Amino acid sequence: MAFRLLVTLLLLLISSASFAAPDGARLYSLHCAVCHGSAGHGGVGVPIALPTFLSTVSDDFLFNTIRSGRPGRVMPPFSDLSDAQVRAIVAHLRSWVPAAPPAVSHGGERVKGNAAHGKQLFAHYCAACHGANGEGGHGTGVTFSRPRELPVMPPALNNSGFLHAASDSMIKQTLMKGREGTPMVSFLAQGLKERDINDIVAYVRSFETTPIVWKPKEDEPPVLEAVSPYSVEETVENVKRAIVGKNFVVIRVQSLENGFVPEAEENHHQVIIYFCNFGFINQALSLDPRIGLFMPCRVTVVEQNGVVKVMSINPKYQSRLFNNEELDRPCDEITEMYRGILEEATI
Amino acid sequence: MSRLSSMKNVLVSLILLVGMNAHAEDLLMVRSPHSFPEAMLALQSAIDGHGYTLSRVQRVDIGLTGSGFVTDKYRVVFFGKIDEIRTLTTRYPQLIPYLPLHMTIFAEDEETLVVMEDPARLAQVVTDPEAAAQFRRWHNDALSIFDELRQE
Numbered sequence: 079m080a081f082r083l084l085v086t087l088l089l090l091l092i093s094s095a096s097f098a099a100p101d102g103a104r105l106y107s108l109h110c111a112v113c114h115g116s117a118g119h120g121g122v123g124v125p126i127a128l129p130t131f132l133s134t135v136s137d138d139f140l141f142n143t144i145r146s147g148r149p150g151r152v153m154p155p156f157s158d159l160s161d162a163q164v165r166a167i168v169a170h171l172r173s174w175v176p177a178a179p180p181a182v183s184h185g186g187e188r189v190k191g192n193a194a195h196g197k198q199l200f201a202h203y204c205a206a207c208h209g210a211n212g213e214g215g216h217g218t219g220v221t222f223s224r225p226r227e228l229p230v231m232p233p234a235l236n237n238s239g240f241l242h243a244a245s246d247s248m249i250k251q252t253l254m255k256g257r258e259g260t261p262m263v264s265f266l267a268q269g270l271k272e273r274d275i276n277d278i279v280a281y282v283r284s285f286e287t288t289p290i291v292w293k294p295k296e297d298e299p300p301v302l303e304a305v306s307p308y309s310v311e312e313t314v315e316n317v318k319r320a321i322v323g324k325n326f327v328v329i330r331v332q333s334l335e336n337g338f339v340p341e342a343e344e345n346h347h348q349v350i351i352y353f354c355n356f357g358f359i360n361q362a363l364s365l366d367p368r369i370g371l372f373m374p375c376r377v378t379v380v381e382q383n384g385v386v387k388v389m390s391i392n393p394k395y396q397s398r399l400f401n402n403e404e405l406d407r408p409c410d411e412i413t414e415m416y417r418g419i420l421e422e423a424t425i
Numbered sequence: 426m427s428r429l430s431s432m433k434n435v436l437v438s439l440i441l442l443v444g445m446n447a448h449a450e451d452l453l454m455v456r457s458p459h460s461f462p463e464a465m466l467a468l469q470s471a472i473d474g475h476g477y478t479l480s481r482v483q484r485v486d487i488g489l490t491g492s493g494f495v496t497d498k499y500r501v502v503f504f505g506k507i508d509e510i511r512t513l514t515t516r517y518p519q520l521i522p523y524l525p526l527h528m529t530i531f532a533e534d535e536e537t538l539v540v541m542e543d544p545a546r547l548a549q550v551v552t553d554p555e556a557a558a559q560f561r562r563w564h565n566d567a568l569s570i571f572d573e574l575r576q577e
Contacts, residue, residue, distance in 0.1 A: 337480025338507040356492035370529040
């Protein structure tokens with residue numbers, strides 16, 4: 079009897095949680111605020127509480143952006159949220175600008191234009207901010223990497239997520255009216271004619287035939303390791319020499335257990351060598367402030383059952399965490415540096 | 426199987442299902458409404474409150490400014506439970522590069538962000554159900570710590 083009652087209560091609890099109208103504010107706070115800011119003013123993510131943004135994009139654009147994200151451009155896809163939950167978040171975004179005109183409805187019809195001419199215009203008017211091939215601006219939102227007076231990272235227009243979310247008419251309207259409060263100006267005011275803008279839209283749409291495809295590296299091992307023929311002490315000295323040889327500075331050598339137990343009780347067969355290069359750190363943080371998870375750099379020397387191993391994380395494996403294509407190169411560089419240190423220390 | 430046992434299984438399965446659906450991201454992040462010094466204190470208190478020892482704080486911002494770079498407050502906080510670390514690393518030394526657990530905390534204007542790699546992801550380093558249960562406990566503790574940081 080008690081069992082049946084409990085199961086019934088549980089089912090009621092689950093059904094009420096599943097079918098109650100999703101709370102958009104709560105969902106925004108849980109999933110979006112950390113990057114876009116509590117009030118949508120931006121941070122790691124771009125600001126979205128701009129009246130000229132929210133009043134010129136459709137609910138479909140917002141929905142598809144949340145659902146599909148921007149592959150390789152920080153914004154992740156929220157594929158685990160239900161349609162109702164995503165719609166609730168969109169409704170919450172709309173509540174920020176209640177005085178703005180109703181969200182425009184952008185149909186699926188294509189804007190007709192001369193893409194070849196659009197390409198020329200794009201190179202002249204758009205490429206400086208959006209990149210020569212529509213790859214977008216650098217960095218993340220307004221944190222660390224962005225001066226706060228320039229609060230919007232120019233979006234990547236050749237991104238599959240953007241092309242999926244944005245209709246031709248939305249792109250056209252943005253070009254014609256610009257976005258007040260951002261560097262995006264009205265190109266009608268800059269002297270372009272409507273047919274020129276149609277040509278640019280046609281060129282941007284043509285990116286769909288050759289989108290820049292970014293995929294996280296799937297085949298990388300999570301740990302790099304090498305067996306050392308030397309003792310722990312000798313291997314640690316070898317690692318330190320290799321680090322210095324790569325223009326990094328050793329900042330600390332400690333056991334894994336340091337800080338947890340008195341020094342006399344630490345296991346000195348598990349040694350961590352921390353090191354860094356502040357120029358490199360500064361450069362990496364300017365690309366993505368979350369990259370500090372890798373910092374400082376570290377290599378571990380471990381002796382177990384008479385075998386000494388040198389190990390490190392694999393930044394190439396880790397880079398997929400950030401959905402940020404710009405981190406690929408520095409992660410590749412750090413991975414190669416780790417491999418070099420492991421090789422030099424154990425050769 | 427007893428009725429009590431099956432009831433427990435139902436409960437555990439449901440809780441796991443709900444928990445996994447709510448937090449599927451590999452990168453755990455939270456925004457504290459407080460400025461950096463207050464958020465840092467709250468983080469240290471929350472870590473302590475969950476039974477972990479804070480072993481070290483790496484002051485990345487101090488190193489950066491000392492080298493002539495401009496930066497806001499930026500720290501990496503290392504923490505763990507020595508018994509868990511010893512048990513796991515004895516069996517699986519390949520986990521050591523990912524330990525102690527750590528969170529990155531940095532200022533963003535008058536608010537503060539905290540970021541952590543989901544400990545549950547360590548199941549990709551070690552495929553042992555017992556270890557996976559430990560990683561899941563760390564995951565739940567991290568979410569609980571983040572919930573505390575999210576409070577006004």
